Amino acid sequence: MATTEADKTGRLANIRRLEALGFRAFPASTTEFDGTWAIRLTPAYPAKRLNSVNPLDPGDNARIAERIEQASRRFRDAGRALTFRLSPLAPQELVNHLDVEGWKRFDETCVLTADLSAIDLSGSIDRLPFKDVERYVEASLSVHERSQKLANGLKRVIEDIAPVKTMYIREAPDGKPLGVAMAIHERDISGVLDVAVAKERRREGIGRDLVSSALAQVRNRGAKSAWVQVEASNAPGLALYQTFGFREAYRYVYRARRTPQL
Incomplete structure (x- = not known):
């Protein structure tokens, strides 16, 4: 056509x-x-x-x-x-x-974008979001394997986010961060960003767990659709979001x- x-x-x-x-x-x-x-x-x-x-x-x-x-x-x-x-x-x-x-x-x-009404999130865990920006920043930099010297700059960026933000950290029993994610909710659409899992703990379902919790949270807040950004070379990440029903809007x-x- x-x-x-x-x-x-x-x-x-x-x-x-x-x-x-x-x-x-x-x-x-x-x-x-x-x-x-x-x-x-x-x-x-x-x-x-x-x-x-x-x-x-x-x-x-x-x-x-x-x-x-x-x-x-x-x-x-x-x-x-x-x-x-x-x-x-x-x-x-x-x-x-x-x-x-x-x-x-x-x-x-x-x-990528998805219609949240079409996604089955019945198995998602109702995780308690983190409100401590400093703790989230430390976990994010650790999981992404970035220098903690960037902490003040990233903290400032996150504090400047105007829409409602929800931060998630998945931790090991000893408190070591295993994965992070953040959801940004604005009117009827939400973004899920900064999703990352520690290199040695990938392919264990941690990323799926975090994304599922984030999507369930924003849908409960009234979001009708969601968007994410994933590098084209990140085949596992693209595959994960496609299982949730996300489809490419543009690059x-x-x-x-x-x-x-x-």
């Missing part, structure tokens, strides 16, 4: 909504706009999504080389390497320019002159 202009417009509108939800779920310290290019910077935490240029209109394609140079100066002043995060909202002219200039592509990510990819070492 041919794609109509109305179909295309509706898809782009849905992508814009999901992009906005993602931005609010993981807020940058500053967001400035060059036209419809959202320039997000967070000096205290190096996550790519918090330090990237995010074009939000395929038609905003003027003065590309000039605007890239202006963005480069902003990022340089902030101590960051210029990185673009390109969704289907990015103008094709920008994509072509980056291709010609040899910018690297990396960390392609799938944005985004990062572009930089050199692939950053995070």
Whole structure:
């Protein structure tokens, strides 16, 4: 079946909504706009999504080389390497320019959505969410195998989340964190993010348990649908979410002159 202009417009509108939800779920310290290019910077935490240029209109394609140079100066002043995060909202002219200039592509990510009314969560465990942000930050960094030196920056990001957030930690009997997850609830839609399991405890159902608990919690809060973001290379993660009924809505990819070492 041919794609109509109305179909295309509706898809782009849905992508814009999901992009906005993602931005609010993981807020940058500053967001400035060059036209419809959202320039997000967070000096205290190096996550790519918090330090990237995010074009939000395929038609905003003027003065590309000039605007890239202006963005480069902003990022340089902030101590960051210029990185673009390109969704289907990015103008094709920008994509072509980056291709010609040899910018690297990396960390392609799938944005998935699901109808919560269609998911069987009868076996989910009603886990008590954590309210201690510092404890969650410590557990998240440990499970992701990231430096605890990033704790203050991540704590600030989480504290700045405006929508209702619910944090989960699965721990071993000795208190060692085994897995983490966070749910962000906003009106009738919720996001599940930061899902991770300690490397030595993967494939034991811990991730499924955390996701199931998070989805049950947000559905009880009134969420009708949910979204997640999973790197395209994460086959086990994609398979997990597909068993819950999540389906791909769109993808985004990062572009930089050199692939950053995070």
